[in-house]
Amino acid sequence: AQSVTQxxxxxxxxxxAPVELRxxxxxxxxxxxxxxxxxxxxxxxxxxxxxxxxxxxxxINGFEAEFNKSQTSFHxxxxxxxxxxxxxxxxxxxxxxxxxxxxGTRLMVKP
Amino acid sequence: GAVVSQHPxxxxxxxxxxxxxxxRSLDFQATTMFWYRQFPxxxxxxxxxxxxxxxxxxxxxxxxxxxxxxxxxxxxxxLTVTSAHxxxxxxxxxxxxxxxxxxxxxxxxxxxxxxx
Numbered sequence: 001a002q003s004v005t006q007x008x009x010x011x012x013x014x015x016x017a018p019v020e021l022r023x024x025x026x027x028x029x030x031x032x033x034x035x036x037x038x039x040x041x042x043x044x045x046x047x048x049x050x051x052x053x054x055x056x057x058x059x060i061n062g063f064e065a066e067f068n069k070s071q072t073s074f075h076x077x078x079x080x081x082x083x084x085x086x087x088x089x090x091x092x093x094x095x096x097x098x099x100x101x102x103x104g105t106r107l108m109v110k111p
Numbered sequence: 112g113a114v115v116s117q118h119p120x121x122x123x124x125x126x127x128x129x130x131x132x133x134x135r136s137l138d139f140q141a142t143t144m145f146w147y148r149q150f151p152x153x154x155x156x157x158x159x160x161x162x163x164x165x166x167x168x169x170x171x172x173x174x175x176x177x178x179x180x181x182x183x184x185x186x187x188x189x190l191t192v193t194s195a196h197x198x199x200x201x202x203x204x205x206x207x208x209x210x211x212x213x214x215x216x217x218x219x220x221x222x223x224x225x226x227x
Contacts, residue, residue, distance in 0.1 A: 032214050043117065043204050044155075044218040051214060090154060095214040097145060097160045097168070104154050 004093045006102035014110050015083055021076040021105045023065075023091030032095050033074040035065055038088040038104075047089075050074065061085070081109045113139050115207050117219030124195055125227055132190045132222045134161075134205030140185035141207035145216065146178075149202040161188040161205075195226040 007022040025033065032051050036044035048059025055067040065076045074091060086109045091102040114137040124130050134144055142163045147155040159180055160168040167180035177199075179191040188207075192199050202223050206216040 034215075036218070041120075041202075041221065041223060043115075043220040044206075046215065046217070049215055096143065096208070096216075097157060099145075099157070099216065101154045104152075 004091055004100045004102040006089075006091050006105045008105050009103065010106045010108060012108045012110060013081055016080050018079050019077065019081050019085075019107065021089050021091075021107065023074045023076065023102055025072050025074060025091075025093045031067075031069075032093065033065075033067060034092045034099075035059065035063070035074075035076050036090045036092060037061075038090065040087075044090065047076070081107070083109050083111060085109050113207070113217040115205065115217045115219040117205055117222055119222060120220060121223045121225075123225045123227065126196055127194055129191055129193045130195055130224060132192075132203055132205075132224075134188045134190070134207070134219050136186045136207045136217075139207075141188075142185060144182060144188040144205055144207045146180060146188075146190050147204045147206070149204060149221075151202075155204060158190075163188075192224065195224070197226045200224055200226045 003026040005024045013019045034049045035047040037047050038044050047063050048057045050057050050067045058064045063078050089105045094100050116135045116137050118133045144161040146158045148158050149155050157170050158173045161180045161182040163182045169175045182188040202221050204221045206218045
């Protein structure tokens with residue numbers, strides 16, 4: 001069965017500190033990988049995607065992620081977070097009706 | 112870029128009534144749209160795949176008579192929650208494949224349904 005696992009349900013971090021949100025996928029998930037951000041009472045906004053090519057993917061708002069096939073991981077990173085980055089982050093893999101979401105990670109940026 | 116509009120953003124209804132939620136692709140045609148349900152502090156659960164001009168495909172455990180989906184045009188899919196009950200209260204989100212191809216979905220802003 002397909003699965004996408006986000007290892008941390010919550011990640012507290014101080015403003016301007018670096019952050020990494022972890023995501024692992026099962027090998028049965030087709031290797032289209034995404035990170036979405038969800039602000040309260042809103043839909044999902046695409047941060048970045050990996051479809052093919054370079055394993056280091058840069059997205060919006062200063063986020064980047066690295067596709068690591070050997071570790072089946074697609075961790076999201078930002079070198080310096082802002083208060084405005086506080087939100088729920090979802091890792092997803094697959095496409096169309098086969099898109100599988102991780103459980104989400106709540107990033108809480110503290111002043 | 113691709114934009115998906117969802118309406119209404121919030122709706123409150125009485126138990127037993129039906130509620131319709133619209134999902135529109137504003138600047139592209141979407142032959143396929145997806146409907147999800149999200150409970151508080153949880154991830155998205157795919158409910159059904161909406162296909163233009165044909166019947167929707169429902170995920171296991173989703174009642175098709177409860178959640179009616181109509182995809183009558185290439186830019187509009189609707190989800191009707193029939194005879195709503197408090198347990199149907201949830202956040203409903205739609206998505207569609209946009210300009211980047213079928214592998215990248217654009218999501219609507221979601222609709223918060225509260226059934227009293």
